[in-house]
Amino acid sequence: MHVTVLGSGGCTVIPKPLCKCRVCREAREKGAPYARTGPSIFVHDENLLIDAPAEIAWQLNRANIDRVDYLLFTHLDPDHVEGFRVVEQITLDFRTWEAYGGKTIRLLLPQVLKDRITDLKTIYGPLIDFYEQQGFVECIGFDGRTTIGQTEITAIPVDRGSQTAFVYIFEKKGKKIVYAPCDIKPFPEHRDEVKHPNILVIQPGIFEKGLKHGFRYPENHISRTTLYTFEETLALARRLKADQVLFVHMEEYWNRGYDDYRAIEKNLKNMRFAHDGMRITI
Numbered sequence: 001m002h003v004t005v006l007g008s009g010g011c012t013v014i015p016k017p018l019c020k021c022r023v024c025r026e027a028r029e030k031g032a033p034y035a036r037t038g039p040s041i042f043v044h045d046e047n048l049l050i051d052a053p054a055e056i057a058w059q060l061n062r063a064n065i066d067r068v069d070y071l072l073f074t075h076l077d078p079d080h081v082e083g084f085r086v087v088e089q090i091t092l093d094f095r096t097w098e099a100y101g102g103k104t105i106r107l108l109l110p111q112v113l114k115d116r117i118t119d120l121k122t123i124y125g126p127l128i129d130f131y132e133q134q135g136f137v138e139c140i141g142f143d144g145r146t147t148i149g150q151t152e153i154t155a156i157p158v159d160r161g162s163q164t165a166f167v168y169i170f171e172k173k174g175k176k177i178v179y180a181p182c183d184i185k186p187f188p189e190h191r192d193e194v195k196h197p198n199i200l201v202i203q204p205g206i207f208e209k210g211l212k213h214g215f216r217y218p219e220n221h222i223s224r225t226t227l228y229t230f231e232e233t234l235a236l237a238r239r240l241k242a243d244q245v246l247f248v249h250m251e252e253y254w255n256r257g258y259d260d261y262r263a264i265e266k267n268l269k270n271m272r273f274a275h276d277g278m279r280i281t282i
């Protein structure tokens with residue numbers, strides 16, 4: 001399988017607008033891999049886009065993607081869906097305001113997300129209603145498992161009340177990618193599907209030290225309900241027996257630049273921090 005990390009950042013881009021911190025200044029000066037845009041990956045085998053952050057149109061151009069057949073959302077939080085309108089930008093025939101023939105993107109949605117996607121609205125109503133009417137997307141609900149082309153997709157919910165996020169497993173010809181970029185606690189590690197992946201793509205979680213402003217997370221901080229600590233994530237990855245681990249969704253407030261992550265990697269076996277535009281083949 002061939003994957004491109006379109007965006008390796010988290011809920012704020014790096015450089016964060018207006019920010020003068022060391023990490024942002026360096027990113028502004030040097031660009032990628034120091035700069036990071038919102039969380040998104042592309043699975044080339046099936047022309048499958050996963051998540052649409054605000055920068056998605058630009059990310060697709062940067063990565064020279066020339067076709068999107070499928071779109072999948074891990075969850076409906078703004079940092080993953082702000083760029084949903086890219087489906088209109090990709091497919092729109094301005095003469096009819098409908099999609100060009102053959103350009104309709106199949107939007108794959110686990111049932112829980114299909115029930116909630118109408119909550120994404122503009123002043124005219126739910127985005128999905130307009131996108132479906134105009135043929136920009138075709139909504140395809142599924143429960144648990146679906147197949148596209150030669151790739152099998154398993155969706156496992158991370159149950160956090162009304163904000164369900166999904167961990168996705170992509171399998172093709174005996175190879176397996178587990179994709180868990182955001183809001184992954186409690187991680188469904190009881191499920192066999194997440195074990196022994198060739199590559200686990202996961203967010204590193206909370207760094208306890210070295211954060212901006214010298215901040216230390218109190219024991220009862222809200223972020224601890226959705227995020228593991230970095231040490232807990234390392235332990236989780238080892239329990240899952242991932243051949244390789246790729247960290248994504250890097251946050252600006254973690255106060256670490258590309259070189260800092262490279263230094264951390266040196267002490268970790270088969271674990272890397274992603275950067276924008278990174279290509280992975282398994």
Ligand SMILES: [Zn+2]
Nearest residue numbers: 016019021024
């Ligand atoms: Zn900054």
Ligand SMILES: [Zn+2]
Nearest residue numbers: 011039079182
């Ligand atoms: Zn996120």
